[in-house]
Amino acid sequence: MGAILTYLRIMWQFSPPRTVLFFTLLILSSVTEGVGLILLVPLLGVLQDTGSPLSGPVAHLVSALKSLGLPLTLTGLLGAFLAVTVVRAAIQYSQTIVSEHFRLTLLDALRAKSFDAVVAAQWQWIANSKRSDLSNLLITEIDQIGSGLFFSIRFLVSTLSILAYTLVAFSLSPGLTAIAIILGAVLLFTMRGQHERAQRLGRITSDANKHVQQVIEEGLAGLKLTKILGNEDRHSQLMLDIRTTLRDRTLGFVKLNAATGFTFQILVATCVVLFLYLGAQTFALPIATLLVLIVIFARLAPQLRHIQTHINQISFSQAAFNNFNALMASTARSSETVVDEPQSPPLSFGRAISLRGVTFRYEGRKASVLNDITITIPFQKTTAIMGASGSGKSTLADIITGLLSADTGDLYIDDVLLTPDNRLAWRRSVAYVAQDVFMFHDTIRQNLLWADAAATDDDIRVALQKASADFVFNLPDGLDTIVGDSGMRLSGGERQRIALARAMLQKPLLLILDEATSALDVENEARIRRTLDTLHGDLTVIVIGHRLPTLENADQLIVLEKGQVKSAGQWHDIMGQPNKH
Numbered sequence: 040m041g042a043i044l045t046y047l048r049i050m051w052q053f054s055p056p057r058t059v060l061f062f063t064l065l066i067l068s069s070v071t072e073g074v075g076l077i078l079l080v081p082l083l084g085v086l087q088d089t090g091s092p093l094s095g096p097v098a099h100l101v102s103a104l105k106s107l108g109l110p111l112t113l114t115g116l117l118g119a120f121l122a123v124t125v126v127r128a129a130i131q132y133s134q135t136i137v138s139e140h141f142r143l144t145l146l147d148a149l150r151a152k153s154f155d156a157v158v159a160a161q162w163q164w165i166a167n168s169k170r171s172d173l174s175n176l177l178i179t180e181i182d183q184i185g186s187g188l189f190f191s192i193r194f195l196v197s198t199l200s201i202l203a204y205t206l207v208a209f210s211l212s213p214g215l216t217a218i219a220i221i222l223g224a225v226l227l228f229t230m231r232g233q234h235e236r237a238q239r240l241g242r243i244t245s246d247a248n249k250h251v252q253q254v255i256e257e258g259l260a261g262l263k264l265t266k267i268l269g270n271e272d273r274h275s276q277l278m279l280d281i282r283t284t285l286r287d288r289t290l291g292f293v294k295l296n297a298a299t300g301f302t303f304q305i306l307v308a309t310c311v312v313l314f315l316y317l318g319a320q321t322f323a324l325p326i327a328t329l330l331v332l333i334v335i336f337a338r339l340a341p342q343l344r345h346i347q348t349h350i351n352q353i354s355f356s357q358a359a360f361n362n363f364n365a366l367m368a369s370t371a372r373s374s375e376t377v378v379d380e381p382q383s384p385p386l387s388f389g390r391a392i393s394l395r396g397v398t399f400r401y402e403g404r405k406a407s408v409l410n411d412i413t414i415t416i417p418f419q420k421t422t423a424i425m426g427a428s429g430s431g432k433s434t435l436a437d438i439i440t441g442l443l444s445a446d447t448g449d450l451y452i453d454d455v456l457l458t459p460d461n462r463l464a465w466r467r468s469v470a471y472v473a474q475d476v477f478m479f480h481d482t483i484r485q486n487l488l489w490a491d492a493a494a495t496d497d498d499i500r501v502a503l504q505k506a507s508a509d510f511v512f513n514l515p516d517g518l519d520t521i522v523g524d525s526g527m528r529l530s531g532g533e534r535q536r537i538a539l540a541r542a543m544l545q546k547p548l549l550l551i552l553d554e555a556t557s558a559l560d561v562e563n564e565a566r567i568r569r570t571l572d573t574l575h576g577d578l579t580v581i582v583i584g585h586r587l588p589t590l591e592n593a594d595q596l597i598v599l600e601k602g603q604v605k606s607a608g609q610w611h612d613i614m615g616q617p618n619k620h
């Protein structure tokens with residue numbers, strides 16, 4: 040019941056007017072259903088020509104029909120019955136469309152909300168998250184929530200129908216209906232163990248779905264390694280195991296639903312037989328009333344069974360809903376508190392970027408990765424950062440771009456302290472090219488336009504030339520060449536040069552190259568070096584790397600060792616040899 044209330048709350052929070060419309064249609068549908076049923080009593084009376092006195096709501100309805108000028112003949116009553124049925128069908132038609140539209144837009148909003156929450160989370164949260172769990176939540180679990188919503192709506196439809204039938208039955212035979220209500224309540228109570236089982240099955244199926252997503256994503260991403268190691272069979276076996284687990288879980292739930300339906304059908308049929316026997320023998324009801332009660336019970340029985348399976352389905356979807364809530368809570372705690380409007384201008388600077396006593400530790404790690412870093416990156420100069428693998432160079436770059444925030448210490452852009460409020464504005468001034476280049480499965484042009492959607496072909500040409508990536512123009516499809524998954528159809532060096540061109544299109548104030556020339560051959564590395572030379576004096580550049588040729592033209596060299604600045608100064612002071620600048 041708690042889950043249904045939760046779904047109702049979500050519906051209300053999403054759109055109060057649509058919730059009101061949905062419930063209005065639901066109530067109208069039940070009322071017309073009840074009226075149609077009550078109409079059957081005089082109709083059957085006329086058919087049988089019993090002339091037995093009418094009482095309760097039947098009498099009220101008949102006098103209402105009389106006052107409307109409707110003759111209480113067979114034709115008049117059949118006409119009224121047909122009219123009520125048509126109205127009910129029209130209401131049910133609208134109700135189906137309204138509720139499905141409501142459900143789908145609500146689901147869409149939940150998907151967008153969770154995706155936006157992930158995008159707005161701090162980089163460290165994103166880096167620590169399991170990609171496959173996130174995609175499972177955004178695709179499969181949201182679909183599960185959609186099914187929970189669907190069955191909550193069906194539950195409400197069935198409940199109101201049952202209510203309408205019960206009210207009509209009560210007006211025809213209060214004693215008999217009272218017995219039916221008590222028996223119905225006992226039935227529902229005895230079945231509650233099924234709901235707990237459904238909830239448990241929902242939880243384990245949700246875990247199995249996560250695992251499937253992980254195996255599929257990692258399997259596809261690691262296919263090259265799989266083939267080289269000859270591990271195709273191992274991979275297929277892994278997939279088979281997880282598919283079997285998922286199939287067994289799903290089958291378990293199907294069996295649970297089928298068992299619920301089986302038990303319920305028998306119990307309900309027994310009750311109906313009992314009622315009709317009591318109605319005819321003990322309560323001695325007139326035949327018209329008895330016939331209507333038969334119609335009511337015949338309709339009531341499947342509705343009761345549906346309600347059971349609906350509750351099972353809703354309980355099953357509970358795990359997905361809990362995961363969604365956990366994600367929203369976790370992203371809310373780790374959200375970048377950005378006051379800055381996305382359209383505000385990039386944060387500019389004209390003197391230096393300064394880090395003062397910056398310390399940083401990754402969550403779950405005992406030791407700090409960066410310790411008391413105090414450095415200055417001068418405006419329009421080139422700074423090289425060197426250090427052994429794991430010394431903290433990339434982490435330092437992430438702090439400078441504002442992707443990570445220091446645990447202690449400050450980052451100043453000229454005299455402006457970097458805070459959550461101006462972090463986005465600062466990031467718009469920074470271009471970052473990493474060793475692993477990310478590319479969309481799209482054309483080279485679209486990959487470049489990601490940096491500046493308004494760039495013209497001329498802008499693109501200039502950027503490609505600057506980045507020594509004019510090989511693009513020799514490709515058969517030129518800018519319209521599809522790069523493949525993550526740029527797989529290009530060489531590592533080609534990807535790096537396109538990434539550099541993309542950074543150029545951004546027209547940044549600070550360009551960070553994090554091992555960005557590691558995949559280049561000597562000739563292309565020399566060309567990039569020449570590009571950097573032409574940018575020298577116009578752009579502030581940070582080059583992170585191990586390879587001396589790319590670094591040696593820097594104005595300043597910072598050497599990191601185990602997260603600390605080992606030395607900082609001019610190249611020749613540290614390396615004992617002169618450079619060009």
Ligand SMILES: Nc1ncnc2c1ncn2[C@@H]1O[C@H](COP(=O)(O)OP(=O)(O)OP(=O)(O)O)[C@@H](O)[C@H]1O
Nearest residue numbers: 166167401404408427428429430431432433434435
């Ligand atoms: N997301 C993370 N969570 C936990 N620890 C991390 C994370 N990213 C990096 N580290 C750890 O932080 C340390 C510094 O990593 P970093 O990538 O900054 O080093 P680096 O100097 O750039 O190394 P390389 O030259 O090999 O790229 C390493 O010990 C690494 O294991």
